[in-house]
Amino acid sequence: MAIFSVQANPTDARSWLDLARRVEAAGFDALLAGDHPGHGASPFVALAAAAAVTSTLGLGSYVAHAGVREPILLATDVATLDLLSGGRARLGLGAGHTPAEWRAVGRERPDVAARVRRCVAVAEAVRDLLAGHEVTVDTPELVARSARLTQPPVGPRVPLTMGTANSTLLRWAGAYADVVGLTGFGRTLADGHAHDVRWRADQLDAQLAHVAAGATGRAEAPALEALVQHVAVTDDAEAAAAATAADTGLTVAELLATPFVLIGTPDEIVAAVAAHRRRWGVTRFVVRADAVGPLGPLLPRLAGAR
Secondary structure, rough: OOEEEEEOOOOOOOHHHHHHHHHHHOOEEEEEOOOOOOOOOHHHHHHHHHHHOOOOOOEEEEEEOOOOOOHHHHHHHHHHHHHOOOEEEEEEEEEOOHHHHHOOOOOOOOOHHHHHHHHHHHHHHHHHHHHOOOOOOOOOEEEEEEEEEOOOOOOOOEEEEEEEEHHHHHHHHHHHHEEEEEEEEEEEOOOOOOOEEOOOOHHHHHHHHHHHHHHOOOOOHHHHOOOOOOOEEOOHHHHHHHHHHHHHOOOOHHHOOOOOOOEEHHHHHHHHHHHHHHHHHHEEEEEHHHHHHHHHHHHHHOOOOO
């Protein structure tokens, strides 16, 4: 079964709450909010508002910025969202990449290795806090002393997604996450926001090899989820894909073969989702808000794509 969620961020209350209702009514699995402190709305405040107008929709960060958020504050936000939503909270974590977000808290962005170490430390601390454990950590990347939640989540557990294309984080996610969020991101570009992409088949194979290595010995491997950057329901997939192919340096054929875009007729998109499951084991997809209208009517078919 293919599972689809929607990532979005609010710009005003009315449209955000309307989106939450539409996403739930269409049958999407979850509404997810990005996390760029200072450059957008707080994900957990926005998701708590969405919880008030929905009843079954999952609600989560995609992804919370482990580089600048402290575990006790992050765990408190997640547990509060779980409380207010009746156990529907999700937690997505990532290492972060935008230099301005570190400067805003008085630090310079660390190198990749240090960002990865920090992300793992935060993920482990938050996971333990949400499980009811007391956490003490004292490392160069993270310090926490006798941290504990007095208001734990109300559900049995909060699912954890690690969003990344980094090899070390992919292995950690393979070992410990519920969902591996495949971003396909490569090097961060000069603006601090955009990225090169790692979308070719051999690059995705390499990423999944890291996940598989981390998952060795697990009773149940994590689910694989792709962050879809472009959705277009069209009778001319090649024309619709041309601009994105040019921007990413891929051929149109390479682009249409990746799970990071879904472009084509309804039949072609259903076939592509089935192919991604067979080829890579990807069964979950996160799309942007502008895909709700085009994909909503296809969800029953996409759920059964094989």
